[in-house]
Amino acid sequence: MIRYHPSLEILEAYARGALNAGSALVVACHVHGCAVCRSEAAILEDAGGAFLQDTTPAAVSGDALERIFTRIDDVPPPSARVKAPGFLERFSVPAPLRRQRVGFRRWVTPNIWFAPVHVRPKPEALTYLVYAGKNTTLARHTHRGQEFTSVLYGRFSDESGAFGPGDFAQTDESVEHAPAVMSDSECLCLISADAPMQLLGLPARIIQTMTGSLY
Amino acid sequence: MASAHNSNDDTPDWSGCIVAVARSQDRQRFGELFAHFAPRLKNFFMRSGATASVAEDLAQDTMLIVWHKAGYFDPARSSAATWIFTIARNLRIDLKRRQRDPRLLEEFYDLAPEPMPSDQVLSAERAARVRLALEQLPADQADVVRRSFFDDAPHADIARALNVPLGTVKSRIRLAMQRLRSLVEDIK
Ligand SMILES: [Zn+2]
Numbered sequence: 364m365i366r367y368h369p370s371l372e373i374l375e376a377y378a379r380g381a382l383n384a385g386s387a388l389v390v391a392c393h394v395h396g397c398a399v400c401r402s403e404a405a406i407l408e409d410a411g412g413a414f415l416q417d418t419t420p421a422a423v424s425g426d427a428l429e430r431i432f433t434r435i436d437d438v439p440p441p442s443a444r445v446k447a448p449g450f451l452e453r454f455s456v457p458a459p460l461r462r463q464r465v466g467f468r469r470w471v472t473p474n475i476w477f478a479p480v481h482v483r484p485k486p487e488a489l490t491y492l493v494y495a496g497k498n499t500t501l502a503r504h505t506h507r508g509q510e511f512t513s514v515l516y517g518r519f520s521d522e523s524g525a526f527g528p529g530d531f532a533q534t535d536e537s538v539e540h541a542p543a544v545m546s547d548s549e550c551l552c553l554i555s556a557d558a559p560m561q562l563l564g565l566p567a568r569i570i571q572t573m574t575g576s577l578y
Numbered sequence: 579m580a581s582a583h584n585s586n587d588d589t590p591d592w593s594g595c596i597v598a599v600a601r602s603q604d605r606q607r608f609g610e611l612f613a614h615f616a617p618r619l620k621n622f623f624m625r626s627g628a629t630a631s632v633a634e635d636l637a638q639d640t641m642l643i644v645w646h647k648a649g650y651f652d653p654a655r656s657s658a659a660t661w662i663f664t665i666a667r668n669l670r671i672d673l674k675r676r677q678r679d680p681r682l683l684e685e686f687y688d689l690a691p692e693p694m695p696s697d698q699v700l701s702a703e704r705a706a707r708v709r710l711a712l713e714q715l716p717a718d719q720a721d722v723v724r725r726s727f728f729d730d731a732p733h734a735d736i737a738r739a740l741n742v743p744l745g746t747v748k749s750r751i752r753l754a755m756q757r758l759r760s761l762v763e764d765i766k
Pocket of ligand 1: 365367368369393394397398399400401
């Protein structure tokens with residue numbers, strides 16, 4: 364049962380294409396699995412359709428239709444489908460993510476890995492998957508700018524609540540947290556962030572330096 | 579010869595046109611669809627800032643995608659106008675992104691909307707409800723939704739054009755969406 368959704372404002376920006384490609388992907392992964400937000404987005408799209416019906420027609424040139432018929436015999440090129448890396452197979456990730464190029468995963472501890480998602484065009488936001496095994500706590504950190512998270516698999520919790528499959532979380536500078544994965548479930552999340560997370564505390568910062576972590 | 583009009587009323591059956599294109603590459607039904615939607619699409623792109631000639635090209639591109647992707651259209655899930663709108667919107671999004679990364683061209687035909695998991699509410703009915711509900715919205719709310727969602731105007735620009743605070747723009751959108759949702763929920 365999904366408990367956390369993007370705000371109406373985020374959803375409206377997503378539906379009209381105002382989010383950068385990385386943030387839009389994270390929202391798309393939530394919307395794909397969330398009947399509530401799908402219906403919200405569908406209402407906006409219906410509004411778009413109604414506006415389109417009711418908008419003033421602008422005359423098109425007389426041969427516009429003929430010109431389209433000269434183009435329709437062009438066979439569309441097969442779409443460039445990408446294959447998800449093997450390490451994602453067991454998670455059955457949502458369709459919007461399956462079309463993205465996912466880079467190599469990098470273990471940062473024996474229990475945590477990160478993998479970049481090469482969203483195109485290169486978004487202003489960093490987009491990546493983060494996996495944490497059972498009984499893991501991420502280093503305490505805060506954020507510069509906005510960060511969107513969609514839970515793809517399993518659960519995690521932090522000071523603001525317990526997040527499960529399909530849940531959407533939004534954080535910014537005001538949030539300082541150490542997300543933890545509860546006992547019996549591992550967790551996979553898709554995250555887009557304006558800037559790398561800021562690890563707090565000296566040991567964590569040393570790890571970040573050592574791994575050259577971009578995340 | 580079938581035409582774009584239902585036998586029982588005068589509402590053109592645009593969904594039937596798309597289905598006919600998918601089934602039998604019906605050029606006449608496509609022509610009817612084109613005559614209705616291409617000029618509206620042209621205006622849509624002009625409202626989002628394209629020049630008349632670019633807007634006409636984009637309207638053509640949208641209709642070309644409609645032709646090739648007609649098989650993905652599911653009349654049970656989406657009204658024709660909504661489906662065509664989402665293709666045009668995706669084209670607009672793609673264009674904005676491509677201006678920053680010209681390598682994206684090859685994905686042109688992927689701009690038809692992804693089939694989403696199916697939902698309870700009958701889409702044609704929902705689309706009709708939304709259209710009606712938009713007419714019932716307070717004019718200032720409907721206007722802001724149109725400027726934001728259809729014209730793709732940044733909220734700050736809308737606030738400036740209407741000479742109201744940014745917060746007012748955001749709250750009008752929120753109120754409009756809540757109202758639309760409650761009107762649509764009545765049909766569940
Ligand atoms: Zn949701």
